[in-house]
Amino acid sequence: MTAQSVILPLPSDHARFLVVRLNQLSLHDLKKQLEKFFSERDRLITQHPNEQIKTAVAFGPDLWSQLHSTAPAGFKQLDPQAGAFNMPVQPADVLIHIASQRTDICFSLSQTFFNGIQDKVEVLDERACFRYLDGRDLTGFIDGTENPQFSDDREETALLGAEAGEFAGGSFVFAQRYVHDLDKWRRLKVDAQEQVIGRTKLESIELDDDVKPENAHIARTVVEDEEGEELEILRHSLPYGDGHGDQGLFFIAYTKDLTRIDRMLQRMFGTSGDGIHDRLLHFVTAVDGAYYFAPSEHLLEQVLDLDD
Numbered sequence: 001m002t003a004q005s006v007i008l009p010l011p012s013d014h015a016r017f018l019v020v021r022l023n024q025l026s027l028h029d030l031k032k033q034l035e036k037f038f039s040e041r042d043r044l045i046t047q048h049p050n051e052q053i054k055t056a057v058a059f060g061p062d063l064w065s066q067l068h069s070t071a072p073a074g075f076k077q078l079d080p081q082a083g084a085f086n087m088p089v090q091p092a093d094v095l096i097h098i099a100s101q102r103t104d105i106c107f108s109l110s111q112t113f114f115n116g117i118q119d120k121v122e123v124l125d126e127r128a129c130f131r132y133l134d135g136r137d138l139t140g141f142i143d144g145t146e147n148p149q150f151s152d153d154r155e156e157t158a159l160l161g162a163e164a165g166e167f168a169g170g171s172f173v174f175a176q177r178y179v180h181d182l183d184k185w186r187r188l189k190v191d192a193q194e195q196v197i198g199r200t201k202l203e204s205i206e207l208d209d210d211v212k213p214e215n216a217h218i219a220r221t222v223v224e225d226e227e228g229e230e231l232e233i234l235r236h237s238l239p240y241g242d243g244h245g246d247q248g249l250f251f252i253a254y255t256k257d258l259t260r261i262d263r264m265l266q267r268m269f270g271t272s273g274d275g276i277h278d279r280l281l282h283f284v285t286a287v288d289g290a291y292y293f294a295p296s297e298h299l300l301e302q303v304l305d306l307d308d
């Protein structure tokens with residue numbers, strides 16, 4: 001089953017994320033709106049074949065239960081964390097991930113989605129994101145070094161397999177916006193910043209185990225199975241912001257197994273039971289967060305009755 005187009009390829013230079021609750025919008029009208037969105041996307045792809053125009057549409061657990069009679073095993077709402085730091089949850093109905101080499105194309109697709117429905121829906125977030133320098137987060141560190149790079153690894157990490165039946169080719173999604181305290185971050189010297197992340201700043205080389213602190217970000221986000229195999233997720237996070245005001249990271253990861261994200265968040269926020277939390281959280285704040293399911297192209301067409 002084919003995955004939605006944004007998931008497996010490497011990220012493009014621009015993305016826009018729409019996080020929406022339906023409120024007054026009926027399911028029928030959502031389906032019609034998405035139909036218009038997809039036909040505009042396909043028109044733009046024909047017109048601009050080299051601009052890497054890709055999308056994914058994902059649904060929160062409540063809306064999914066209205067769209068389809070069954071749900072993939074393990075699909076649930078995100079749990080808040082209350083440990084060394086609090087992690088909020090803000091459940092939403094629809095998450096739309098738009099990516100392209102051109103920010104105007106991402107903008108135009110967002111306009112298409114909201115055209116005629118914006119007074120009916122509640123927009124929890126609309127975030128224009130960009131690749132920053134050579135793929136860096138606004139902390140200045142390269143983000144994505146340990147992301148699976150090859151297409152078979154990306155598929156293995158993100159997509160539900162044949163055993164998931166009609167849900168094969170689908171992917172769970174975790175999205176959470178972070179706001180950075182860059183003034184506080186810049187007060188740290190580079191070697192202290194490297195201790196927070198667990199990698200060098202210039203070239204993203206992992207610090208040796210004997211110098212990498214146990215509360216470094218990459219020490220907290222590596223989770224393993226019983227055999228010691230690392231359990232990966234597929235990150236598509238990108239920075240956002242203007243020169244002033246909120247600046248940070250729109251964190252988004254695709255996975256075939258949400259318990260991997262649960263475990264990473266517990267280890268980050270200090271609820272995993274070992275008394276340690278991720279030192280990065282002294283510099284970045286999560287302001288929302290939710291789980292979604294992005295069905296395969298085929299199942300998406302089916303639940304939206306796009307052939308009707």
Ligand code: HEM
Binds near residue numbers: 141204218265
């Ligand atoms: C503002 C928030 C965050 C920032 C700035 C950030 C930044 C980074 C950076 C710079 C790296 C090292 C390079 C790399 O391998 O990509 C990294 C690694 C990683 N991050 Fe984050 N991250 C954030 C939030 C999160 C969250 C919320 C999760 C999971 C729920 C997460 C999961 C991971 C994983 C799995 C790795 C790779 C670990 C490894 O295999 O070495 N990150 N992150």
